[in-house]
Amino acid sequence: MQKSFRPLLWGTVGGLLILAALSGCSPDTSAPDLNQDARDERIRQTQAGPPATPIALVPEATVLAMATPNTTDAICLDCHSNEELLRELAVEDEEPESLSSGPG
């Protein structure tokens, strides 16, 4: 009985030793300590908010044009959104009587 049990015991002990060795070789996946300087910079950026001027890969003039109220629009729209004025100024085309016949 003891003789037949001994190989099994040694096998189990050997397996446990191999597992222990393998787990010792696995990479360390725990997070490293944060660099204190980087942490301070992140806090500073968060508190400072976004930069005053937009960062964009377009010409400054374009950015300014989009950010500035467009007086051109305002003047044009003053008239072109005024239904009453447009009705007053509209010149109805005199549609000539069509001489066309048949499916066009």
Add this chain to the structure above:
Amino acid sequence: MPPVEAWERVYIDAETYTVSDVHAYIGCTACHGGTTSYNMDEAHTGMLEDPSADPVAGCGSCHPDIAPYAAESLHMTLEGYDTALHQRSDPANYETLEQMETYHCNNCHATCGDCHVSQPDSVGGGLLEGHVFVETPPMSQTCTACHGSRVKNEYYGLNEGIPGDVHLREARMACVDCHTDAEMHGQPPFDQEAHRYDAPQSPTCESCHEDQIGVGSGIPEHEVHGTDLLSCQVCHSTDYTNCTNCHVDRTEDDVPYYSVEEHWTTFLIGQNPDRTTDRPYKYVTVRHVPVDIDSFSAYGDDLLNNFLNRPTWSYATPHNTQLDTQQALTCTNCHGNDDVFLTPDKVAPAELEANLPVIVEAAPAFPEGYEDYLATQEPAAETPAEGASGGETSGDAGFWGSDGSATEDETESGDAGFWGADESNAPAETPAGDESFWGDAPDAESTAAPSGDESFWGSESAPAGGEAVATPPATDADFWGG
């Protein structure tokens, strides 16, 4: 489509435009030119009514991937007209033909703005939605405003007694649901075409009906005919408009007009004169070209001096698709039946030679052993799709699934006003209460009445020698300003 009043054509919905449209970030004068002033004359001096008349200059800086192609597209250049007319003429006449086109054709050419901002000039122009740019042009105000007499009448079912297209009746599909933006804009692979049939076939039925095409589809008729013998329209279209002799002229006041003396609706199958890998079909639907040798005689003699350089019956893609049609009802409705084929007797004698590539000498007979095949088939349905209204008798339900209702995607057309509020499982008949869409409120019967057997199969097919039996389509005076 009612005419837009003069004031309304230039009315800008400032509130919506400035809040919702990114184009509002660009100053008006940046695109339209003119001057910033409260003095109207001063403000409008040097103004461009349509900045997209030059797509590259007007739209290209922000849409560089589209504008250069659009500038060369068939929509913009109408090169398809030139291709056909030049082939029927010779270079000495090109300049005169161009003058003619200026009066009679060019107001149908489409700039970017003609579809995305306003209605085309051919229907009087006018802003679509108060200068708010419309990403998906509304079919009724843009596409069918130009593609009127054939596509519009066929698709909407405005030809008397002929139902509208199943894709509209059952699925409420708009033009852009099949025709892609690349096709509309002439982007690759549609950027090399000189005529619409030069380009890759688009749309194709296979795009949506892939598992219903050809061998392996499980549909007996498709199994038998395969994919290269017949275009889909050969079995799934009904009568469509044919014109023969559009003549153009101008009044003393320089107002252009046209007259079409002979037109009729019919259905005819011809040979495909230019079989390609893209369009391999041996048999296709054909219709007569709308011009004759004297169509432009008001501008000069013999302008189409090589009129017969091209067939006068041409490849056609009618827009009145149906699941069930007369010709698809039984095998004998095509096999051995000359009435549905462009046989020599239906072609004017003077045009016979020019149409040899298209003419079918006689209807194909049954192949050997067809009796055995027929014996294995179920009896054909008793009636074809005739009553379009309501979709109740169209037999299309199986085609569209369980109830034929449109999916959300299928109804994204930009035609919100047209489709109405409730798009779910709505009747397939003429949408009610949208007179602006339908123009002169078409006769309900025109979209619903069945196509009579006699008119389809009998004496009203294309006449010999150009003697047409007119079946006048519904008038569309509102569209044409008549």
